[in-house]
Amino acid sequence: MKLSNKFKKIFFLSQKIRMIEEKIIEIYPTDKIQSPVHLSIGQESIASCLCDSLSNDDWIFPTYRSHAIYIAKGGDINKMFAELYGKRSGIAEGKAGSMHLTDPFVGVMGASAVVASSIPHAVGAAYKSKFEKNNRIYVAIFGDGAVDQGVFHESLNFCSLNKLPVLFVCENNDLAVFTKRKKRQSFNISDLVNSYKIKNLKINDSWNYEKTSKTFLKTIQFIKKNKLPFFVEVDVCRYKEHVGINDDNDLGYRSLSIINKWKQKDHLIKKKKLYNKNSIKINKIIDDAISFAESSRFPGRKDLFKDSKYCFTKRTKINFYKNSSLSYRDALKKAMHHSMKLNQNSVAIGQGIDDPKKIFGTTDKILEKFGKIRSIDTPISEEGITGVCLGMSLNKIYPIQTHIRSDFLLLATNQIMNLIAKYQYMFGGLYTVPMLIRVVIGRSWGQGAQHSQSLQSLYSHIPGLKVIMPSSSQSVLDSYPKIVSSFSGPVISFEHRLLYDLQFKVTEKKTSFNPFSSILIRKGKDLTIVATSIMVLEAKRAADFVKEFYNIECEIIDLHCTSDIDKLKILKSVKKTKKLLVADTSWANFGVCAEINRIINENFVNLLEKPVKSLSMKFTSCPTSKSLEDLFYPNQIDFVKKILELFDVEKKKLPSEKSMSDVYKKFRGPF
Ligand SMILES: Cc1ncc(C[n+]2csc(CCOP(=O)(O)OP(=O)(O)O)c2C)c(N)n1
Known part of the structure; x- marks a missing residue:
């Protein structure tokens, strides 16, 4: 049977992934690659069919098992090998390794190794569709293990509520490391997705290239046309161990016959002639990449702190409040309005932003003044929404997020400490994630153990976060507009609840004030x-x-x-x-x-x-x-x-x- 051009194109992509990963297996014992590798061998058809259907402009947020997506979406192979080798010429200059591959130049966004944690990033980035009309879609790809996580639920819920153009792709290999899905999930994935009113379908035979890519194309067209999310679950089989380069069939947690059944459908095994024909070209790509990686230098002492700093990108005009008296609460309100005026890409986002109490009055009139796209009342989903903020920030929306208690911020620490704090550094300076997270410290009136903690030191401990504690109306006014309009990094501000009703004298504008000083x-x-x-x-x-x-x-x-x-x-x-x-x-x-x-x-x-x-x-x-x-x-x-x-x-x-x-x-x- 004559193979279609489409088939050949997708076959080539799949083969490129497989041959690159087989080369990694070959090199691995030399210890030239000194980082864990999660191989996609056996699962290549998904990345190939999916990425073939996406346009260059579409963004995809992968996991630690990201080689396949990186390669299929057109990531730079020289820089990939250099990254695996830990070299300065790697895509993230040796800061990312295999688990955090990324290539924003072709829409492969930062891969996260914390299961499910990058799903809300796709959702947050997709919020941009509210600001501008274009056809870009945002893809979150993850394994079936990610569906176990709360942040999966939080992300799908927010996405559905806000009707965002996100394609969720679940690579269902039935395993989270060794544990089968039945042992972890009491539900059916499509039933769960239906409950969010997100359209979905399942692909059982991903090696059927024509059918799989047609399905992806149709879902992508649906998302682009309707500006609604879609969920695709794809059955696949991972041939190798969860992490590493070996087969692990001897461990007895799954049957070899299942793998063999999948191998019978595997075009890369079946179509020897085409495989051999492509090999010459792919080998050349790999050889060039290895030479590039081997001849590159390792990062040195001065690279250790590179990309760990943030800066003010411009001078900010601060309003003049000369000699007035202002409560801390009113200063916060003024600062919010002023900041959002200065930065037209900013949004106020948090629980109760536009409810009758309006974050103790500090987001009063934000909805009326800036409209509902920029005033986002959220579900009670601290981790998910903080991840959404990260995604927004990647797409040049500036989130001013509020948490009404510092204690509840703890639910967002995964996003804050594992991702937001590290995003610029971990990806070698390819991204910045500016945002302001406002956090209220409760105090007195029986706030008790879970509404009163003052957790500034916890966050100050983590490199990559700026933490401030304005103690007066003046310092609020001097800090927030400046940060929101021009600071390139993430900032957490702790606002003490007892300060809110106190009056402070506001004496002068201080354009030269550095919010990260005393x-x-x-x-x-x-x-x-x-x-x-x-x-x-x-x-x-x-x-x-x-x-x-x-x-x-x-x-x-x-x-x-x-x-x-x-x-x-x-x-x-x-x-x-x-x-x-x-x-x-x-x-x-x-x-x-x-x-x-x-x-x-x-x-x-x-x-x-x-x-x-x-x-x-x-x-x-x-x-x-x-x-x-x-x-x-x-x-x-x-x-x-x-x-x-x-x-x-x-x-x-x-x-x-x-x-x-x-x-x-x-x-x-x-x-
Ligand atoms: C939050 C979190 N918990 C545990 C782990 C350890 N871990 C790494 S991969 C993995 C399994 C994930 O399975 P799945 O999402 O199905 O993806 P797959 O590895 O099969 O591609 C686990 C438990 C982790 N990285 N992150």
Whole structure:
């Protein structure tokens, strides 16, 4: 039978994948490729038929098993081998390896090795279709194991609700490592997908090239025409072990007869003549790529930190609020409006963005002013929506995401720590993912253990994240518009709930303010207090007290940025005062207090007359009862006592107040 050109084209793509992976198997024992490899041998037909049906402009988000997609979509083979070899000339300059292959120049977006985690990226990127009319579609490809994950559900749900042009492709090889689907899933995949009202179909015989590619073409046309998602499940068989280059049939977790059955349909095995004919051309591509990789150099010392930095891309005009008085809440609202005006590609996204309470009033009138495309109320899907934000950011939509409690942000840590923080670096600087994540720290009024945590140190610990804690209306206004309009990296801002109703004087515009530095807010010669967020206000009150009753003059530094400790400002102050107290809104253990202690001890310990003191929450979970809560949080008595411990004075007078929250009584809660 005469083979069609279509068949030959797809066959060539499949063969290219197989021969490249067979070459990887050959090279692997030499240890020239020093990273895990997840081979697609046996599954090539999907990538070939799918990518043959996509246009160059379409984006696809793969997994760690990404060689096939990379090759079929036209990724640079020289740079692929160089990447596998860990060379500087690799597509991601040796930072990605096999598990994170990417080639944005042909629409192969960053591959993630955390199962299911790249699915929301396709959905977020597809949100761009709301802003501009074009025919691009976005593909999320994943294994059947990904369907086990919550973020799979969150992504499909958001996609369906928003009618986004996404093609979901599930490569069903019936296995997650060794575990069969029946043991993991109590449901049928198509029933589940139907429940999201997403059209779907199943391909049982992916080696039927004509049928498979026709099916993909039809679904792609459907998506382009209707701007709706579609789901394709494809049965496949992985011939090799889950990770690595070997067969593992001896382990007995699956029957060899199944693999043999699939091999009988495998064109690459059956069509020897065509295979041999193509081999010469493909071998040449592989040989060239290997020479390229072998002759390239390894990255060196100066490459270690390359692509780990962010920058401001332009100067931002900040509004002038001279000499007005503004509550923190109103400053946030103004900052949101101003930021969204400055950056026309920004969206406000989060739970309750446009509900009657509007994130404590801070997103008030965003919907009316910027329209529903830019004001996105979301399902309660922290991980999924944060992943959606990443996808948006990749497609030049700037997300300003809100989380109404820092505790709930924990559900998004996979996206934040494993992906957002690493996206620029892990892919060798091919991408930037600017975004602002606003997070509210709850406090008082019985917020208890799960609505009150102040988790800045957790995020500050991770390279690739900027973390700030604005302590006043001024610092909100100086930070947000500048970040949203021109900063190239992801920023998390912790807003303390007790600050919201406080009035602050707003005195001047500070175009030169660097949001990732600290602010000297009070000068003094006897003691340096470095404080975060509401503790800055507490520090001011304690400083007033010790000045009045002990004539101690405190210098106060509002740390403002916890991820990039402003060493110089602290050093300059400590050089003068020779005493340091750190007051943070969280626990001292492994936190901001501990980190500043480390910096001082490693660099400037000789400057100190006394060891550094820390003021923090007690090391328990936050209790709910007011009487316990008052013991858990430090109050003014604790603050003043801590200061006095650094001086040889008799504690003749202490403040009388027992509860810090009583001072900021305007907060009545709940939410
Ligand atoms: C969140 C997460 N959990 C566990 C793993 C370990 N792991 C790597 S691959 C894999 C199986 C995934 O199976 P599937 O999604 O069907 O893809 P396949 O490997 O079959 O292509 C597991 C459990 C991981 N990488 N990420």
